[in-house]
Amino acid sequence: MTNKLRVYVIILSAIFIIYLINMIRKNKINLKYILSWISISTGILIIALFPSILNLFSNFLGVKDPMNALYFLGFIFLIIVVFSLTVAQSRLSDKVKSLSQEIALNNYEKKINNKSRDEI
Numbered sequence: 001m002t003n004k005l006r007v008y009v010i011i012l013s014a015i016f017i018i019y020l021i022n023m024i025r026k027n028k029i030n031l032k033y034i035l036s037w038i039s040i041s042t043g044i045l046i047i048a049l050f051p052s053i054l055n056l057f058s059n060f061l062g063v064k065d066p067m068n069a070l071y072f073l074g075f076i077f078l079i080i081v082v083f084s085l086t087v088a089q090s091r092l093s094d095k096v097k098s099l100s101q102e103i104a105l106n107n108y109e110k111k112i113n114n115k116s117r118d119e120i
Contacts, residue, residue, distance in 0.1 A: 006048050013045040033088065036081050043073075 020038050023029045047054050047070070058069035 006051070009048040010045060013041050013048065017041045017045070033084075036077075036084060040077050040081075043077075 017038060020034055020041065024031055024034060051066075054066045054070055057073070058064070058066040061069055061072070063069045063072070
């Protein structure tokens with residue numbers, strides 16, 4: 001990685017981390033959904049600051065080119081993010097189903113109560 005590219009990556013990662021922290025501070029997003037993005041951005045920042053870490057990691061994995069190890073890390077992190085979003089979406093889907101059923105029951109009970117009052 002060239003020094004010019006390292007500077008760009010460091011600046012962009014730092015700006016993105018600051019942006020994420022501001023989103024949390026302004027309550028625009030929940031902390032549990034943003035932790036993975038903060039950890040990924042911090043990891044990118046650390047790798048840009050200390051590129052020898054990527055060389056050590058690629059040697060540990062037995063990968064010749066450190067960039068291939070970086071692509072592997074990115075792929076693993078993306079899989080983790082997609083899985084966590086899938087779990088969150090599944091939970092929200094169950095909650096929507098439960099709330100819809102509860103609203104339908106409440107509306108049905110109101111309708112029955114109104115009919116019984118009209119009969120009296």
